[in-house]
Amino acid sequence: MTEEKTIKKIRSGLFDRSLSLTKLAVQSGAHLAMTGIKGAFSDSEGRDAHIKALMNVQGKLLASELGRMKGSLMKVGQMLALYGEHFLPEEVVTQLKMLNEQSISVEWKEIERLLIQRLGPEILLDLDIDKKPLAAASMGQVHRATSKSTGEDLCIKIQYPGVEEAIDSDVKALRSILSLLKLMPANNSAFEELFEEIRGMLHQELDYKKELGFTDEARDLVASDARFIVPRTFPQYSSERLLTTSFEKGVNIDSPEVKALSEERRSKIAVAFCEMFMRELFEFRMMQTDPHFGNFKIRIGEESDQVILLDWGAVRRFDEVFLRSYKKMIDGAFEMNQSKVVEAAFDIGFLNRDAPEKLLKSFAEITFMAVEPWLPPQDPRVPSHLVDRNGCYIWSKSDLPSRIASLATKYALSFKVRAPPREVLFLDRKIGGIFIIMKVLDARFKGHKVLEEFFKDRVI
Numbered sequence: 001m002t003e004e005k006t007i008k009k010i011r012s013g014l015f016d017r018s019l020s021l022t023k024l025a026v027q028s029g030a031h032l033a034m035t036g037i038k039g040a041f042s043d044s045e046g047r048d049a050h051i052k053a054l055m056n057v058q059g060k061l062l063a064s065e066l067g068r069m070k071g072s073l074m075k076v077g078q079m080l081a082l083y084g085e086h087f088l089p090e091e092v093v094t095q096l097k098m099l100n101e102q103s104i105s106v107e108w109k110e111i112e113r114l115l116i117q118r119l120g121p122e123i124l125l126d127l128d129i130d131k132k133p134l135a136a137a138s139m140g141q142v143h144r145a146t147s148k149s150t151g152e153d154l155c156i157k158i159q160y161p162g163v164e165e166a167i168d169s170d171v172k173a174l175r176s177i178l179s180l181l182k183l184m185p186a187n188n189s190a191f192e193e194l195f196e197e198i199r200g201m202l203h204q205e206l207d208y209k210k211e212l213g214f215t216d217e218a219r220d221l222v223a224s225d226a227r228f229i230v231p232r233t234f235p236q237y238s239s240e241r242l243l244t245t246s247f248e249k250g251v252n253i254d255s256p257e258v259k260a261l262s263e264e265r266r267s268k269i270a271v272a273f274c275e276m277f278m279r280e281l282f283e284f285r286m287m288q289t290d291p292h293f294g295n296f297k298i299r300i301g302e303e304s305d306q307v308i309l310l311d312w313g314a315v316r317r318f319d320e321v322f323l324r325s326y327k328k329m330i331d332g333a334f335e336m337n338q339s340k341v342v343e344a345a346f347d348i349g350f351l352n353r354d355a356p357e358k359l360l361k362s363f364a365e366i367t368f369m370a371v372e373p374w375l376p377p378q379d380p381r382v383p384s385h386l387v388d389r390n391g392c393y394i395w396s397k398s399d400l401p402s403r404i405a406s407l408a409t410k411y412a413l414s415f416k417v418r419a420p421p422r423e424v425l426f427l428d429r430k431i432g433g434i435f436i437i438m439k440v441l442d443a444r445f446k447g448h449k450v451l452e453e454f455f456k457d458r459v460i
Contacts, residue, residue: 006107074138075205076174076198105136106160111143114158118242127237129156135294139163139206144247147237153247154234157208164206171199197422201289205313208243214286214312215245221284222309227272229299229308250297250308254440258298263444265305269298270395270443271450272307277434278454281427282323289426290314291433316426322348326427327460333371338364349421366407372400373438374447392445395438 077096108131115124129145136142140159147154175195204210212233219230229248237244251257258266273296280287288295290311297308325347332340341364345351351363368381375382377391386394 006105075202076171078138105133105141108132111141111158114161115156115242118158118239119237123237127154127156137294139202145244154237155231155245155247156237157243157245159206159208159241164203167199167202167206171195171202193422194425197425201314201316201426204315207240208238208313209240211243211311211313211315212238214315217286218284218288218309218312221279221286222276227304227306228276229306230312231308231310248297248299248308248310250299250306253293253296253298253437255298257300258441261300261305263442266441267392267443267445269305269307270438270441271445273434273437274447274450275454276307276309277430281318282327282458282460285318285320285323287316287318287427287430288312288314289316289430291430291437293437296437314426316423318423318427322423323460329367330371332364333367334375336368341367348424350424362408366404369400369404369407373398374451376448377446388444390444393447394444395435396442398439401432401435 126148127145128148129143133141134144140157142155142157145154145156212235215230215233222228222230231245231248234244295311299306299308325344329341329344332344342351342360345363346353372382373393377387386398388394
């Protein structure tokens with residue numbers, strides 16, 4: 001059995017991190033030069049292949065170095081993997097997505113030092129902590145523990161040192177590196193707002209006292225719905241850089257145990273996810289916007305199952321004005337009403353009011369397609385092969401995202417040259433995550449019935 005890789009210490013110093021980025025730039029520059037020389041003597045097809053190879057190498061170098069530095073640099077890399085379709089080459093996005101699978105942990109000796117510093121030796125004496133982490137992420141890692149005085153099972157999330165202090169410089173440096181490596185358009189001013197929103201969300205995610213408050217609020221909001229579990233918090237074992245919650249036993253969404261459940265039970269779990277998404281948006285107006293699989297667990301029961309909702313650091317609130325416009329756009333999509341969709345898109349900031357008619361028509365057509373899983377099965381927009389004999393949408397077979405992308409390409413839309421509105425940025429992140437969860441669960445249900453039931457007594 002091979003020993004798991006660990007890092008002795010996080011490169012938290014500005015000099016260390018700058019040195020790593022400089023090394024990355026030098027390595028990438030060498031590859032750029034070599035590929036440029038080879039490509040100069042190739043035909044058109046050969047040059048395209050060399051460009052793709054270069055982008056792949058650049059992406060690998062970037063993902064590898066960000067993974068070792070962890071902190072906000074790695075987190076920004078993960079976010080860019082989600083939003084990268086807006087402006088990054090496909091090969092680079094593919095490599096950045098690997099960051100979600102990299103989980104090199106920090107050695108226990110360093111973690112123990114941080115625990116003593118942030119909790120104090122006396123409080124630490126009451127905790128029996130497993131030295132092997134439950135999970136290691138970009139900005140911290142989680143260890144399971146037991147309270148000696150109460151016997152309660154706990155999860156302790158420890159923030160890596162120097163992470164928050166490095167956010168501003170890290171985001172600025174990464175923007176520069178992306179430009180230097182030719183991975184961003186020459187005119188990247190359109191993405192300033194995107195990077196600013198990422199920077200602001202990173203600062204919020206690192207405030208564990210704020211996350212403790214969000215977790216308590218979410219727990220209260222779902223208390224009456226037995227399908228969901230939000231962990232309890234333990235302020236006495238928490239601080240601004242350390243968060244302790246109850247350990248909630250469950251299995252991963254893509255685990256063999258979940259796959260072994262009946263189609264009916266898996267679909268009930270899927271509906272629970274969708275209804276929670278709608279409640280967060282339209283009822284709570286407070287959404288956990290990080291749909292990473294590690295933030296959800298499934299507790300399998302004898303006859304029914306529960307969804308465990310973890311990590312309430314990346315929370316965004318939505319105001320009433322935005323939600324009314326967003327709901328109007330959704331209604332317009334169901335009705336295939338272009339004027340309603342476009343007017344809502346103007347209000348939200350998806351489109352400029354001076355946009356050409358072709359762009360307005362194309363945007364509306366894409367929106368009409370996007371609601372496909374939630375339409376009645378007899379609607380001509382729903383492909384017949386995606387509907388089972390019971391009239392349920394077959395999520396696992398759906399290629400809706402690629403069809404939307406193809407349609408956008410067909411109309412030569414310029415969505416990739418502008419950042420989406422900041423409210424939509426994280427909303428789309430969650431929607432994309434929910435879609436993947438539906439596919440993994442091999443969900444089958446009547447989306448239009450779920451929507452009818454949800455909105456029948458709600459006025460948005």
